[in-house]
Amino acid sequence: xxxxxxxxxxxxxxxxxxxxxxxxxxxxxxxxxxxxxxxxxxxxxxxxxxxxxxxxxxxxxxxxxxxxxxxxxxxxxxxxxxxxxxxxxxxxxxxxxxxxxxxxxxxxxxxxxxxxxxxxxxxxxxxxxxxxxxxxxxxxxxxxxxxxxxxxxxxxxxxxxxxxxxxxxxxxxxxxxxxxxxxxxxxxxxxxxxxxx
Numbered sequence: 001x002x003x004x005x006x007x008x009x010x011x012x013x014x015x016x017x018x019x020x021x022x023x024x025x026x027x028x029x030x031x032x033x034x035x036x037x038x039x040x041x042x043x044x045x046x047x048x049x050x051x052x053x054x055x056x057x058x059x060x061x062x063x064x065x066x067x068x069x070x071x072x073x074x075x076x077x078x079x080x081x082x083x084x085x086x087x088x089x090x091x092x093x094x095x096x097x098x099x100x101x102x103x104x105x106x107x108x109x110x111x112x113x114x115x116x117x118x119x120x121x122x123x124x125x126x127x128x129x130x131x132x133x134x135x136x137x138x139x140x141x142x143x144x145x146x147x148x149x150x151x152x153x154x155x156x157x158x159x160x161x162x163x164x165x166x167x168x169x170x171x172x173x174x175x176x177x178x179x180x181x182x183x184x185x186x187x188x189x190x191x192x193x194x195x196x197x
Contacts, residue, residue, distance in 0.1 A: 002031025006039055018185060020044035022167070023144060027120040030152070033129045034121060042188035043133040044181060047144035047167055048152050050120045056142035057119065061111050068108035075104040091171060123155060131158025134184040136177065138164050160184070 005028055009017055018041045019029040026045035033040040049057060068075065082100035085093065133156050137149025146163070153159040162180045164170070170177050 001028045002033075002035045005029065005032040006036045009039060015039070016041050018042040018044065018188060020046070022046040022170075023049045024114070024119060030121045030126055030129060034125045037128075037130050042131070042184065043129070043156075044136070044184065045133055045149075045152060046136040046170060047138060047141065048120065048135065048148050049144050050148040050151065052145045052147045052151070053143045054119075060143065061115055064111050065108060065115070068104045068111065072104040072108075075100075079104075123151075126152060126155045129156050131156045132184070132188050133159040134162055134181065135159055136162045136164055136170075138166050138169075141166065 005019065009015075016039055019032055020043070021027070021029040023046070026048040027050070029043050029045060030048070033043055079101045082097050085097045087094055087097060089097070133152065135149045135152050137146035138144065139146050144167070149161055153161045162177065164177060
């Protein structure tokens with residue numbers, strides 16, 4: 001999926017970018033940076049989901065596959081009812097609404113693809129990535145354990161670990177991570193401009 005992310009940059013006419021992603025999106029950013037290092041200025045990786053989170057992910061995806069296949073008729077009814085909820089009722093309500101109205105067959109196919117393929121780049125791919133990276137990790141999340149974030153920091157030179165309370169922090173209190181992210185972006189883009197000069 002890293003190639004698809006680079007294809008988006010191509011479609012937008014963007015030569016180089018700082019890539020940012022959460023959970024599986026962080027994994028996609030790592031893949032893109034490994035495949036096309038010349039296109040990536042830096043990475044902001046929130047809660048990468050790698051080896052240490054794989055057991056919890058397996059349980060979650062198994063439950064999701066069961067729900068989206070066996071429970072498909074019920075989910076279609078719930079989705080029809082959820083469509084009456086306005087999409088602009090706030091980010092959290094919007095996310096829940098989007099989840100409920102999604103076609104269960106598509107969700108099942110997505111989870112099946114993740115289950116059969118690799119959901120994160122292996123260590124040798126991650127080690128090929130040239131930093132810098134701001135890696136955001138949190139404690140107490142079995143799917144996105146801070147140990148996975150620490151592993152990424154150890155594997156990519158020029159990486160920094162920024163701890164936060166949970167995935168909700170960036171969504172509900174963005175100012176808590178705003179300064180570290182802004183500082184990272186400013187530093188990486190400044191260094192890039194000096195390297196070009």
